């Protein structure tokens with residue numbers, strides 16, 4: 001399943017890419033946004049591509065990104081961008097893009113364990129094969145109460161207690177090792193809700209926990225702002241309400257502290273046409289802040 005980049009037109013427009021732009025793509029993924037940005041850069045343009053997943057970075061680097069300017073690839077977490085990004089022709093940047101979550105390349109890989117639709121090891125680390133804990137370790141080691149809190153707090157899972165109880169009962173006799181092991185346990189207590197698979201929120205919560213995604217957003221935004229030139233923009237694309245709420249609150253806090261101006265009072269959704277043609281875009285929301 002090929003990754004289709006989300007809201008590319010809106011990102012290019014609001015990032016105000018010109019031939020001279022200096023841009024950081026903090027979530028390179030399959031490189032879709034970066035390739036479009038790179039096409040628009042001239043010889044003085046600079047693009048830095050970051051991903052915490054060494055495999056994703058290597059895949060795009062191998063294919064190459066065509067650009068008349070300079071392209072740098074950095075393996076690491078965007079939270080550390082202020083330390084990782086080399087000072088190229090001055091320190092400040094015109095635009096930074098964060099497209100949160102995972103790419104379809106990661107999702108479809110059975111070794112990664114992100115998808116309840118693909119059987120594979122319950123891993124879920126974006127920095128694969130980095131250090132733990134993996135989703136499998138969380139499922140094996142957390143108490144019933146901690147599991148319930150995790151599903152409720154990180155994914156608004158209404159059936160969190162019953163799911164946590166079922167997991168703890170099941171693991172007493174059978175280890176939960178694969179994605180399908182976990183799906184089968186969730187299915188004993190949760191039924192499909194409309195089109196939504198019963199394990200959707202459990203998988204979402206585990207992915208967020210394994211990759212400490214929420215705390216990374218908070219530190220990432222604060223650190224990334226330091227890299228922007230006055231008038232430079234940070235664009236953040238989120239895919240679920242908890243992520244969006246955190247981005248919204250953090251943007252408001254940075255604005256209150258006089259560091260940025262909020263460009264999107266309301267987040268920008270994808271067009272109806274994009275939602276129709278790329279189902280992954282349906283929950284996307286784009287928020288933008290500008291450095292003062």
Ligand SMILES: C[S@@+](CC[C@H](N)C(=O)[O-])C[C@H]1O[C@@H](n2cnc3c(N)ncnc32)[C@H](O)[C@@H]1O
Pocket residue numbers: 003004005006026027028029030031032033034050051052053056076077078079099100101102103126216
């Ligand atoms: C949705 S994909 C990006 C897709 C990309 N914009 C495109 O058009 O192909 C998200 C990517 O961000 C990476 N990622 C997620 N959190 C990260 C973080 N804190 N630091 C660096 N990369 C991160 C993931 O490994 C994944 O490859």
